[in-house]
Amino acid sequence: xxxxxxxxxxxxxxxxxxxxxxxxxxxxxxxxxxxxxxxxxxxxxxxxxxxxxxxxxxxxxxxxxxxxxxxxxxxxxxxxxxxxxxxxxxxxxxxxxxxxxxxxxxxxxxxxxxxxxxxxxxxxxxxxxxxxxxxxxxxxxxxxxxxxxxxxxxxxxxxxxxxxxxxxxxxxxxxxxxxxxxxxxxxxxxxxxxxxxxxxxxxxxxxxxxxxxxxxxxxxxxxxxxxxxxxxxxxxxxxxxxxxxxxxxxxxxxxxxxxxxxxxxxxxxxxxxxxxxxxxxxxxxxxxxxxxxxxxxxxxxxxxxxxxxxxxxxxxxxxxxxxxxxxxxxxxxxxxxxxxxxxxxxxxxxxxxxxxxxxxxxxxxxxxxxxxxxxxxxxxxxxxxxxxxxxxxxxxxxxxxxxxx
Amino acid sequence: xxxxxxxxxxxxxxxxxxxxxxxxxxxxxxxxxxxxxxxxxxxxxxxxxxxxxxxxxxxxxxxxxxxxxxxxxxxxxxxxxxxxxxxxxxxxxxxxxxxxxxxxxxxxxxxxxxxxxxxxxxxxxxxxxxxxxxxxxxxxxxxxxxxxxxxxxxxxxxxxxxxxxxxxxxxxxxxxxxxxxxxxxxxxxxxxxxxxxxxxxxxxxxxxxxxxxxxxxxxxxxxxxxxxxxx
Numbered sequence: 001x002x003x004x005x006x007x008x009x010x011x012x013x014x015x016x017x018x019x020x021x022x023x024x025x026x027x028x029x030x031x032x033x034x035x036x037x038x039x040x041x042x043x044x045x046x047x048x049x050x051x052x053x054x055x056x057x058x059x060x061x062x063x064x065x066x067x068x069x070x071x072x073x074x075x076x077x078x079x080x081x082x083x084x085x086x087x088x089x090x091x092x093x094x095x096x097x098x099x100x101x102x103x104x105x106x107x108x109x110x111x112x113x114x115x116x117x118x119x120x121x122x123x124x125x126x127x128x129x130x131x132x133x134x135x136x137x138x139x140x141x142x143x144x145x146x147x148x149x150x151x152x153x154x155x156x157x158x159x160x161x162x163x164x165x166x167x168x169x170x171x172x173x174x175x176x177x178x179x180x181x182x183x184x185x186x187x188x189x190x191x192x193x194x195x196x197x198x199x200x201x202x203x204x205x206x207x208x209x210x211x212x213x214x215x216x217x218x219x220x221x222x223x224x225x226x227x228x229x230x231x232x233x234x235x236x237x238x239x240x241x242x243x244x245x246x247x248x249x250x251x252x253x254x255x256x257x258x259x260x261x262x263x264x265x266x267x268x269x270x271x272x273x274x275x276x277x278x279x280x281x282x283x284x285x286x287x288x289x290x291x292x293x294x295x296x297x298x299x300x301x302x303x304x305x306x307x308x309x310x311x312x313x314x315x316x317x318x319x320x321x322x323x324x325x326x327x328x329x330x331x332x333x334x335x336x337x338x339x340x341x342x343x344x345x346x347x348x349x350x351x352x353x354x355x356x357x358x359x360x361x362x363x364x365x366x367x368x369x370x371x372x373x374x375x376x377x378x379x380x381x382x383x384x385x386x387x388x389x390x391x392x393x394x395x396x397x398x399x400x401x402x403x404x405x
Numbered sequence: 406x407x408x409x410x411x412x413x414x415x416x417x418x419x420x421x422x423x424x425x426x427x428x429x430x431x432x433x434x435x436x437x438x439x440x441x442x443x444x445x446x447x448x449x450x451x452x453x454x455x456x457x458x459x460x461x462x463x464x465x466x467x468x469x470x471x472x473x474x475x476x477x478x479x480x481x482x483x484x485x486x487x488x489x490x491x492x493x494x495x496x497x498x499x500x501x502x503x504x505x506x507x508x509x510x511x512x513x514x515x516x517x518x519x520x521x522x523x524x525x526x527x528x529x530x531x532x533x534x535x536x537x538x539x540x541x542x543x544x545x546x547x548x549x550x551x552x553x554x555x556x557x558x559x560x561x562x563x564x565x566x567x568x569x570x571x572x573x574x575x576x577x578x579x580x581x582x583x584x585x586x587x588x589x590x591x592x593x594x595x596x597x598x599x600x601x602x603x604x605x606x607x608x609x610x611x612x613x614x615x616x617x618x619x620x621x622x623x624x625x626x627x628x629x630x631x632x633x634x635x636x
Binding site for chain 2: 007309398
């Protein structure tokens with residue numbers, strides 16, 4: 001065994017440039033695999049966290065008949081006296097913040113320009129909404145008693161050519177089935193760095209939204225953030241006996257999870273393409289080595305080396321090549337991924353997929369199981385790629401191999 | 406005692422549509438301790454016969470016995486097993502593994518044989534000493550002269566204590582001085598250890614070392630003579 005390694009190691013050194021290039025191919029493939037997997041993980045992890053932070057919370061408490069797809073404002077679909085429910089929720093030790101939200105679909109317009117938006121009535125002082133306050137890039141955040149002010153996202157402001165202080169018309173469906181339209185003043189412009197969210201969401205104080213939508217003292221939902229995401233299920237279970245519908249972030253981000261699975265399947269095809277190219281390089285290198293060493297194979301066979309051992313010699317060479325390549329790839333992939341995850345990878349502003357909030361930067365996220373499985377895959381495929389040349393060598397007839405030039 | 410016996414062996418090669426009869430029914434018996442030369446012009450079948458005796462190739466018809474065992478009935482792996490315990494090879498080209506040192510080249514058949522490390526080391530050093538290359542043990546083939554490389558090949562062939570060492574034109578790529586050195590060593594080993602040597606050659610200076618000369622022509626043995634005065 002020791003001799004096999006020694007021979008394989010020295011054989012790799014016979015054509016250093018070729019061996020280094022082959023190991024480099026394995027390294028680059030491993031680097032790409034780790035980086036791509038981390039980007040996909042980071043993208044969906046980021047989207048999920050964006051979804052939780054901005055849209056779904058860890059939990060939502062809703063009226064049992066509330067259907068988020070219909071954005072119903074009928075009183076029977078809303079939570080009556082949300083402050084009372086919120087206070088009860090905030091009393092739970094696991095809850096970081098619970099705050100009511102009223103959601104209405106509407107149209108914002110300025111002159112002949114208009115756009116469909118989601119109007120969100122929020123409590124501006126709630127902890128969970130400070131993310132929007134921190135995101136204000138022009139003007140100021142809305143106040144609870146503001147009756148005319150709205151906060152709009154940066155892409156929406158750019159699209160409609162709005163600045164702080166400008167007047168816009170907002171039209172929404174109300175709880176009694178009518179349509180109401182009122183002028184509002186742009187108090188501030190915000191960004192969450194999530195393009196699809198910022199483009200479609202207009203904030204106003206909850207009390208104003210309730211009045212505008214004729215929802216009186218009602219809310220569409222109570223948005224709940226927990227101290228620990230892992231406490232979601234226990235808290236949901238504890239609340240399940242209430243008269244409300246309790247929806248968890250897993251339920252609300254189901255599309256994101258499904259999309260991640262779909263993307264995962266799609267990525268497998270890309271991984272196989274990368275590994276296929278690498279396998280070709282490795283096969284080519286070893287086939288060349290077999291033909292260059294045909295006479296030596298003949299000598300070894302003549303002195304009694306069996307086909308299995310000749311095969312092992314080439315597989316050992318491939319294993320060393322793969323080990324070097326994979327270690328190089330792990331280091332390179334780790335360094336690159338780590339660096340990109342610290343600075344973020346800018347992605348073009350995207351409309352995204354409804355329900356998936358992809359930010360304007362992706363922060364690759366390395367998951368140990370990805371690294372382990374992809375490294376093993378790269379290693380195994382490199383070894384598989386060396387099977388053909390190894391079998392080729394093992395099957396050589398000694399007498400023919402000895403007469404090779 | 407008979408080391409190898411070839412009975413009515415033929416060997417045909419087909420290249421494209423052309424069939425060549427390299428051996429046409431050869432009968433040969435080699436006794437223990439012989440120093441036999443297979444001679445004849447190019448294409449006479451010397452190398453083919455050596456390859457059959459060395460179990461590197463199989464006859465088209467006929468039988469080859471090594472140590473009383475019918476090798477034509479053995480599988481490829483069984484022949485490899487028989488080779489590594491019984492037969493040593495010396496080739497015309499200096500058939501060493503270029504990435505291994507002289508010592509490691511000599512050690513290789515012992516390794517394949519399953520010889521224990523301490524015994525392996527002792528035997529490899531012993532045979533390297535026997536061919537006068539103890540001081541070159543850790544040199545790679547490209548650091549050795551042609552004559553030295555061929556002496557390493559002799560040491561490697563000898564390392565497993567074979568019944569027979571087969572040498573195909575062992576001096577063909579050597580100058581006169583180195584060729585003589587190699588033949589002297591082979592002859593000395595034959596006398597000192599009793600190992601049987603069978604070598605193919607058409608060099609008269611090499612033939613002069615043999616105590617038996619088997620002449621082949623067109624795939625047949627045409628003459629088989631003991632050389633007077635040689636044991």
